[in-house]
Amino acid sequence: MFVTVSAWIRVFEPQNQTALEVAYQWAQLVEKSFLAGRYSEEADKAAFVQWKGRKPRSSFETGFGMFYHAALLPGVLTPKTEEKFLDYYLAKADGMFYLYDKPLYQPPQVFASRAASCYLAAIEVLSHYESAKRKLDFVVKWLYQYRNKTGQWDFGSQAKDGVHFPLSDRWDANSRVVDSTYRVNKVLSALGAERFENGSGT
Known part of the structure; x- marks a missing residue:
């Protein structure tokens, strides 16, 4: 196969x-x-x-x-x-082929963007590795940095690409926030984000 x-x-x-x-x-x-x-x-x-x-x-x-x-x-x-394998992915200058074409150790500076959504897609893949809980602490901190006052996230209207978004049947402002928050929370859960309550870290 x-x-x-x-x-x-x-x-x-x-x-x-x-x-x-x-x-x-x-x-x-x-x-x-x-x-x-x-x-x-x-x-x-x-x-x-x-x-x-x-x-x-x-x-x-x-x-x-x-x-x-x-x-x-x-x-x-x-x-x-596995540790070395993740290091390899994080350091690659061209990111993860098919999902994101920049280094994964450096999150996008603009969160409300298609680039940030694609970046998260690559992180979603790596989050399934056990060592990701240690290797990707910086991603958890990055995500908490962009959580809004209601505890949610919004990748913005430009994140709609027909692949990663939308998850809902619609793509209005409300459903966009719901979809964004769902994806982020899923990654945070995989990375053991309870260690970073309120984004403070440990």
Whole structure:
């Protein structure tokens, strides 16, 4: 099964056995690629040849950094490798392919924007990793910074892209706030945001 198909299956059905088998196969590739403590393209390609008996043919097969790799691998990496894997995603100059094309360690400066919505989409993917609770503290603080006086969030009218928004049947001011707040709260819950009550942090 292709990595793309398996990734999407794991988004909606994380414990699907067929997709998990693919995930564990790719996990072995990641483990070898980060064996030196950081990503090695040489080790990545060598491990792929050892696994498949041929050289990688596309960016889907080497380099990681895509939405598909990140969506496929939660829960199947060793803790040490998972930490390095998230560091790799956060530091990539071109972000997470398919979702956001800037470094993930640097949240957008304008919250009410399509860029911020796309940024959150990438964070939503990474939030499924256990180490995200430590690695993404800065995202929690960023989100609390833009919570309004009623305890809600608003990505603004420009965030409507037909993919991440709208979630509701309508896209008026009220439903936009409801949709925005729903997405943010879901991420905050995944990242253990109770540690940052009132945005103060610990």
